[in-house]
Amino acid sequence: MNIILLSGGSGKRLWPLSNEIRSKQFIKIFRREDGSYESMVQRVYRQIKSVDAQATVTIATSRTQVSAIHNQLGDEVGISVEPCRRDTFPAITLATAYLVDVMHVDPSESVVVCPVDPYVEDDYFEALKALSAQADKGEANLVLMGIEPTYPSEKYGYILPESAGSVAMVRSFKEKPDAQAAAQYIAQGALWNGGVFACKPSYVLKKAHELMDFAGYDDLFARYDTLQKISFDYAVVEHEPKIQVVRFAGTWKDLGTWNTLTEAMEENIVGKGVLSDTCSGVHIVNEMDVPVLAMGLHDVVISASPEGILVSDKEQSSYIKPFVDGFEQQVMFAEKSWGSFRVIDVESRSLTIKVTLNAGHSMNYHSHQNRDEVWVVVSGRGRTLVDGVEQEVRTGDVIRMPAGCRHTVMAETELKLIEVQIGSDINVHDKQKHAMEREWRAEGQE
Amino acid sequence: MNIILLSGGSGKRLWPLSNEIRSKQFIKIFRREDGSYESMVQRVYRQIKSVDAQATVTIATSRTQVSAIHNQLGDEVGISVEPCRRDTFPAITLATAYLVDVMHVDPSESVVVCPVDPYVEDDYFEALKALSAQADKGEANLVLMGIEPTYPSEKYGYILPESAGSVAMVRSFKEKPDAQAAAQYIAQGALWNGGVFACKPSYVLKKAHELMDFAGYDDLFARYDTLQKISFDYAVVEHEPKIQVVRFAGTWKDLGTWNTLTEAMEENIVGKGVLSDTCSGVHIVNEMDVPVLAMGLHDVVISASPEGILVSDKEQSSYIKPFVDGFEQQVMFAEKSWGSFRVIDVESRSLTIKVTLNAGHSMNYHSHQNRDEVWVVVSGRGRTLVDGVEQEVRTGDVIRMPAGCRHTVMAETELKLIEVQIGSDINVHDKQKHAMEREWRAEGQE
Numbered sequence: 001m002n003i004i005l006l007s008g009g010s011g012k013r014l015w016p017l018s019n020e021i022r023s024k025q026f027i028k029i030f031r032r033e034d035g036s037y038e039s040m041v042q043r044v045y046r047q048i049k050s051v052d053a054q055a056t057v058t059i060a061t062s063r064t065q066v067s068a069i070h071n072q073l074g075d076e077v078g079i080s081v082e083p084c085r086r087d088t089f090p091a092i093t094l095a096t097a098y099l100v101d102v103m104h105v106d107p108s109e110s111v112v113v114c115p116v117d118p119y120v121e122d123d124y125f126e127a128l129k130a131l132s133a134q135a136d137k138g139e140a141n142l143v144l145m146g147i148e149p150t151y152p153s154e155k156y157g158y159i160l161p162e163s164a165g166s167v168a169m170v171r172s173f174k175e176k177p178d179a180q181a182a183a184q185y186i187a188q189g190a191l192w193n194g195g196v197f198a199c200k201p202s203y204v205l206k207k208a209h210e211l212m213d214f215a216g217y218d219d220l221f222a223r224y225d226t227l228q229k230i231s232f233d234y235a236v237v238e239h240e241p242k243i244q245v246v247r248f249a250g251t252w253k254d255l256g257t258w259n260t261l262t263e264a265m266e267e268n269i270v271g272k273g274v275l276s277d278t279c280s281g282v283h284i285v286n287e288m289d290v291p292v293l294a295m296g297l298h299d300v301v302i303s304a305s306p307e308g309i310l311v312s313d314k315e316q317s318s319y320i321k322p323f324v325d326g327f328e329q330q331v332m333f334a335e336k337s338w339g340s341f342r343v344i345d346v347e348s349r350s351l352t353i354k355v356t357l358n359a360g361h362s363m364n365y366h367s368h369q370n371r372d373e374v375w376v377v378v379s380g381r382g383r384t385l386v387d388g389v390e391q392e393v394r395t396g397d398v399i400r401m402p403a404g405c406r407h408t409v410m411a412e413t414e415l416k417l418i419e420v421q422i423g424s425d426i427n428v429h430d431k432q433k434h435a436m437e438r439e440w441r442a443e444g445q446e
Numbered sequence: 447m448n449i450i451l452l453s454g455g456s457g458k459r460l461w462p463l464s465n466e467i468r469s470k471q472f473i474k475i476f477r478r479e480d481g482s483y484e485s486m487v488q489r490v491y492r493q494i495k496s497v498d499a500q501a502t503v504t505i506a507t508s509r510t511q512v513s514a515i516h517n518q519l520g521d522e523v524g525i526s527v528e529p530c531r532r533d534t535f536p537a538i539t540l541a542t543a544y545l546v547d548v549m550h551v552d553p554s555e556s557v558v559v560c561p562v563d564p565y566v567e568d569d570y571f572e573a574l575k576a577l578s579a580q581a582d583k584g585e586a587n588l589v590l591m592g593i594e595p596t597y598p599s600e601k602y603g604y605i606l607p608e609s610a611g612s613v614a615m616v617r618s619f620k621e622k623p624d625a626q627a628a629a630q631y632i633a634q635g636a637l638w639n640g641g642v643f644a645c646k647p648s649y650v651l652k653k654a655h656e657l658m659d660f661a662g663y664d665d666l667f668a669r670y671d672t673l674q675k676i677s678f679d680y681a682v683v684e685h686e687p688k689i690q691v692v693r694f695a696g697t698w699k700d701l702g703t704w705n706t707l708t709e710a711m712e713e714n715i716v717g718k719g720v721l722s723d724t725c726s727g728v729h730i731v732n733e734m735d736v737p738v739l740a741m742g743l744h745d746v747v748i749s750a751s752p753e754g755i756l757v758s759d760k761e762q763s764s765y766i767k768p769f770v771d772g773f774e775q776q777v778m779f780a781e782k783s784w785g786s787f788r789v790i791d792v793e794s795r796s797l798t799i800k801v802t803l804n805a806g807h808s809m810n811y812h813s814h815q816n817r818d819e820v821w822v823v824v825s826g827r828g829r830t831l832v833d834g835v836e837q838e839v840r841t842g843d844v845i846r847m848p849a850g851c852r853h854t855v856m857a858e859t860e861l862k863l864i865e866v867q868i869g870s871d872i873n874v875h876d877k878q879k880h881a882m883e884r885e886w887r888a889e890g891q892e
Contacts, residue, residue: 015739274769278762289792290752290778293461293769296759297746306736309750311757313742316724323720323739332736344790345800345864346735349841350824352864354791354798372842374822376866378796395795396818396868400844418791418798420822420864422842 001052001132002111004080004095005044006088006195007061007069013257013317015324016307017285021334024255025117026068029285031266040117040255042072051125056103059116060095067337071358078103083224089235090227093208094220096201101217107202110135114145114196119264123250128196131246134167135198140244142237143198144170146191148249152182155254158190161245170243191245194252207236258283258301258310258317273302281314306332306342338363339411344418351421357382357411365408365434371423373407375399380415384408388437406434447498447578448557450526450541451490452534452641453507453515459703459763461770462753463731467780470701471563472514475731477712486563486701488518497571502549505562506541513783517804524549529670535681536673539654540666542647547663553648556581560591560642565710569696574642577692580613581644586690588683589644590616592637594695598628601700604636607691616689637691640698653682704729704747704756704763719748727760752778752788784809785857790864797872801863803828808856811880814849817869821845826861830854834883852880 011024018024028037038046041059048055058078059069066079080095092113099105110132118124127145135143146159157175161168173193174185212227214220237243255261262283268275271286274293281299286292288304301317303310308327312320332343338361345352357363357380365385375384377397384391384399386407393399393409401407403423409415457470464470474483484492487505494501504524505515512525526541538559545551556578564570573591581589592605603621607614619639620631658673660666683689701707708729714721717732720739727745732738734750747763749756754773758766778789784807791798803809803826811831821830827840832853839845839855847853849869855861 016736274772276762276765276769278759286755288755290462290754291773292755292757293766294757295766295769296762297757300743300757302755302757304750304755308736309732309734309738309748309755311738311740311743311746311748313724316722316742319722320739320741323722323741326720327737344798345824347824347862352790352800352822352824374844376798376820376822376868378791378793378798378866378868398820398844398846416793418864418866420824422822422824 001048001055001129002099002105002109003048003055003057003128004092004099004111004113005041005057005059005116006091006095006113007041007059007065007116011256012321012324014261014303015320015327016305016310017287017303019307019331019333021064021331022068023065024261026065026072026335029261029265029270031270037270039072040119041069044116044120045073045077047120047122047125051122052129056099056105058095058099058103060091068335070337071335083221086224086227087229088232089208089211089230090224092232093204093212094217094224096204096208097214097217097220100201100205105201107205108200110198110200111204112196112198115194117255118194119251119253119255121251124248124252127246127248127250128198131196131198134244134246135200138200140169140242141199141203141240142243144243144245145194145196145248146245147194147252148247149182149186149190149192152179152186153192154179154182157193158182158185159193159245160185160188160190164189166247168245170245173237191247192252194254204236211235258303258312258320259314262301262314271304337361339414341419349422349424349426351426353419353421354378355417355419357409357415357417359411359414362410363408365406365436367401367404367406367432367434368421368423368430369432370403370425370430371421372403373401373422374420375401375409376418376420378416378418380411380413382409382411382413382415385410385436408436447494447501447575448545448551448555449494449501449503449574450538450545450557450559451487451503451505451562452537452541452559453487453505453511453562457702458767458770460707460749461766461773462751462756463733463749465753465777465779467510467777468514469511470707472511472518472781475707475711475716477716483716485518486565487515490562490566491519491523493566493568493571497568498575502545502551504541504545504549506537514781516783517781529667532670532673533675534678535654535657535676536670538678539650539658540663540670542650542654543660543663543666546647546651551647553651554646556644556646557650558642558644561640563701564640565697565699565701567697570694570698573692573694573696574644577642577644580690580692581646584646586615586688587645587649587686588689590689590691591640591642591694592691593640593698594693595628595632595636595638598625598632599638600625600628603639604628604631605639605691606631606634606636610635612693614691614693616691619683637693638698640700650682657681704749704758704766705760708747708760717750783807785860787865795868795870795872797867799865799867800824801865803855803857803861803863805857805860809854811852811854811882813847813852813878813880814867814869814876815878816849816871816876817867818849819847819853819868820866821847821855822864822866824862824864826857826859828855828857828859828861831856831882854882 011018014024017027025040028039030038060080080098100107112128112132160171162171269284272291273284273286276295278296282297283301284292285303299314339357341353341355343353381394457464460470463473471486474485476484506526526544546553558574558578606617608617715730718737719730719732722741724742728743729747730738731749745760785803787799787801789799823839823843830837
C-alpha cells in the first residue's frame with residue numbers, strides 16, 4: 001500500500017502544547033503499552049506498519065515539520081516538503097510526483113491520501129487497504145472513504161451514495177450543513193467526508209497537467225511558489241463524474257480541539273498532576289517539572305508547557321484561537337533536527353536556554369555578530385569546534401564564545417547544555433553559517 | 447502606639463505561592479495606587495505608619511522570616527526572633543521582653559498585640575489606638591477587640607460582653623461553635639475574637655514570671671527552647687477576671703485560604719493572564735513569565751509559581767493542605783537576606799538556578815565539598831572573592847568555582863547570575879562557611 005499522509009499547519013487550537021513551530025500531531029500524549037508516550041504521527045505510522053509492514057509512507061508537509069518528523073519517525077519515512085504553503089491540490093500533486101519520480105512507485109498502482117491526525121484503530125487501516133484495492137480495480141477515477149455518521153455534525157462535508165452497499169457510486173456532495181440539514185442527509189444515507197481517498201497517481205498527474213505546466217517532481221518543486229492556491233476538492237473532485245465511496249463504520253475521531261483530544265486520552269493525567277476526588281471529567285496535560293493540583297473542577301482541561309498555561313471548560317476550549325493569536329510571545333520551546341531547546345530565563349540583555357543535542361548530532365557551524373555565548377555542559381559527552389579548535393567536552397565544562405567566534409558542538413552521547421546568550425540585541429536572525437576549517441567527524445549533522 | 451505583630455507559620459493553604467519557607471504574608475498580591483504590588487505585611491505596616499507615624503512596631507516571628515521581613519519592610523522594623531517554635535504565650539512574652547529590654551518601652555505604657563495577616567482598612571488601626579488608650583486607663587488588665595460578626599461563622603471564638611456599649615466588661619468566652627450555636631451567641635450580642643488585644647507589658651511579664659523563671663530578654667531568648675508550649679488564651683486569658691472588650695464594626699477579613707484571599711483582591715488578574723468573557727468569579731495569580739488563559743470557568747482560582755500550579759474551585763480551595771503535604775519537592779524559589787533565588791533547571795548531576803542579589807549585599811564566603819559551580823553574570827555589576835582573589839565582574843563575565851574553592855560575590859548594583867551547580871551529590875547541606883582572607887568592602891553582608 002502507498003500512503004500519502006497530509007501533515008497540516010500549526011494548530012493553535014491545542015495551545016500551549018502546539019504553537020507556531022510545534023504542531024499538534026507531534027505532541028506525545030498517547031500512552032503506549034510500555035508506559036511511554038507517542039504522538040499522533042507516531043501512532044498513525046506504527047498502526048500503518050502493523051497492518052502493512054511493506055507500506056510506502058510519504059508525509060506531505062512544510063519545511064518546519066521536517067526535523068520533528070525525522071526525530072519521531074526516523075529517517076526511513078518519505079517526506080514531500082512543500083517549499084511554501086499552497087492549498088491541497090498543489091500539495092497532493094507534489095507528493096504524488098515525489099512518489100512516482102523519487103520513490104519510483106508505478107503510476108498505475110493506487111495511492112491512498114489521508115490526513116495525519118485522525119484518532120483511529122487498526123480497522124481504519126484495513127479500510128484504507130480496501131480503498132486502495134478498490135481504486136486498483138479502475139471502476140472509478142476516485143474512491144472516497146465515507147464515514148458512517150454518529151451524530152448530525154456541522155463540522156464535516158457529507159457524501160450521498162447512490163446505494164446502501166459497502167461500495168457505491170457517489171450521487172452528490174454536500175458542504176458543511178447546519179445540524180437540521182445534516183440530520184436530513186443522514187436520513188437519506190449520507191456519510192461523512194473525512195478527506196480520505198484513493199486513486200492512481202497517473203490520474204492526479206493528468207489532472208495536474210491540465211491546470212499546471214511542469215516536467216516532473218524537481219520542476220514542480222522549483223516552481224511551487226508560483227502555483228495557484230486551490231483545493232483538491234475544488235480542482236478535481238467537483239468535476240469528476242466517476243467517483244465511488246467505500247463505507248467505514250469503525251472508530252474515527254478528529255482530534256482538533258482539547259475537547260476531542262481529551263476524549264481520546266486513556267488517562268486523565270499526563271505529566272505531574274493530582275486530581276482531588278471532587279473533580280470529574282478533568283484532564284491534566286503537564287509538560288512542566290512541577291505539579292498541577294486540581295480541586296473541585298468538572299469537565300475542565302488543564303495544560304501547562306513552557307509556552308503558558310491553559311485552564312478551560314472543555315466545550316469552551318474550541319474557541320481558543322483568537323486568544324492565542326493575541327499572545328505576543330517568543331517561542332519558548334522547539335524541536336530541531338539535532339534535538340531541542342527550551343528558554344529558561346529572559347533578561348533585557350541576556351537569554352538563557354537549555355539545549356539538548358541527540359547523540360551523534362551537531363549544530364551548524366555558526367557565529368553571532370551581536371552576542372556572546374557561554375555553554376555549561378550539564379550532562380553527556382561531546383566535542384566542540386570553536387574558531388577551528390576542536391576540544392572534547394563533558395559534564396561541568398564551560399565554553400566561552402565571544403561575538404564573532406565560530407562555534408558548534410557534536411554530541412557523542414545525548415548532550416545537555418545551559419547556553420547563556422549575552423548582548424543588547426539578541427534575536428534569532430543574528431546567525432551566520434560558516435564552512436568548517438577541518439574535517440569534522442560528526443554524523444547526522446545538518 | 448506600641449504594636450506587636452504576630453507573624454505565623456508557613457501557610458501551605460496558599461500553595462503554590464506559599465511553601466515551607468515562604469509564608470502567605472509575604473506574597474505581593476495587593477495593588478498599590480502606583481500600580482505596583484505589596485504583601486500583607488507591607489500593607490499592614492504602611493497602614494500602621496499612616497495612622498500613627500510614631501508607632502513602635504515589633505514583629506514576633508521565626509528565624510526563617512527575618513530575611514523576607516527586612517527585604518520588604520527595611521531595617522527599621524523591630525523583630526523579635528523566636529529561636530524555635532513554641533506557642534503564643536512564650537512568643538508574646540519574648541516580644542514583650544524585647545520591647546521593654548531592647549526597645550526600652552516603658553512597661554506601664556500599653557502595647558497592642560495582633561496577627562499580621564488580617565485584611566483591614568485604616569479604621570482598624572484607629573480602633574487599635576482606642577484599644578491602646580483603653581488599656582492605658584487601667585480599668586482592666588486586658589482589653590480585647592470584639593469584631594461585630596457578619597455571619598454565624600464556625601471559624602472563630604466568640605466574646606460575650608456584659609453590655610452593648612462600645613466598651614464593656616467581658617462576661618464569658620465561647621470556643622469555635624457550630625453554626626447554630628454561633629447564631630444563638632450572636633443573638634445574645636456576642637462578638638468575634640480575632641486574637642487582638644492590648645495590655646501593659648508589665649502585666650504580661652508578671653504573668654510570665656508566675657510560670658517561667660527568667661531574668662530578662664537575653665535570658666529568655668537563651669532558654670527559649672526549654673519553655674513549655676502553651677497558648678496565651680490558656681495561660682492568661684482563661685484565668686483573668688478583669689477583661690474589657692472594645693467593639694469594632696469595620697472591615698476585617700481573615701485571608702487564610704484562597705477563597706478569602708481572592709475576595710480581598712481588587713483585580714481578577716495579578717501577573718500575566720487572560721480571562722475569556724465566559725468566565726465569572728475567576729482569579730488568576732501568576733508569578734510565571736508566561737500567560738495563563740482561562741476559558742468558561744466559574745468561581746475558580748488559578749495560581750502558578752515556580753513551585754507548581756493550582757486550579758481550584760474557590761470553596762474547595764480550603765481543603766488544599768493534605769494535597770500539598772503530599773508533594774515531595776525541593777524548594778524552587780526563596781527570598782534570602784541578600785536577595786532571592788529560583789531553580790530553573792534540574793538534571794540528575796546538575797542544578798541550575800538564577801540568583802538575584804540586591805545592591806550592596808553579598809553572600810556568605812563559603813565553599814562546597816562535592817560540587818563545582820559556575821556563575822554567568824546576566825545583569826548588573828559587582829565584585830567576586832574567589833580563594834582570596836578579588837575581581838570586578840559585570841554582565842557577560844563567567845566565574846568558575848571547583849569543589850573546595852571559597853567564594854562569594856558582592857552586588858554593587860542589583861546583580862543577577864545564572865549559577866550552574868555540577869556534582870553527583872548536590873544538596874543544601876554541602877556548604878562550609880569561611881573567614882575572609884582580606885577586608886571586604888561589602889555592606890549589608892550577613
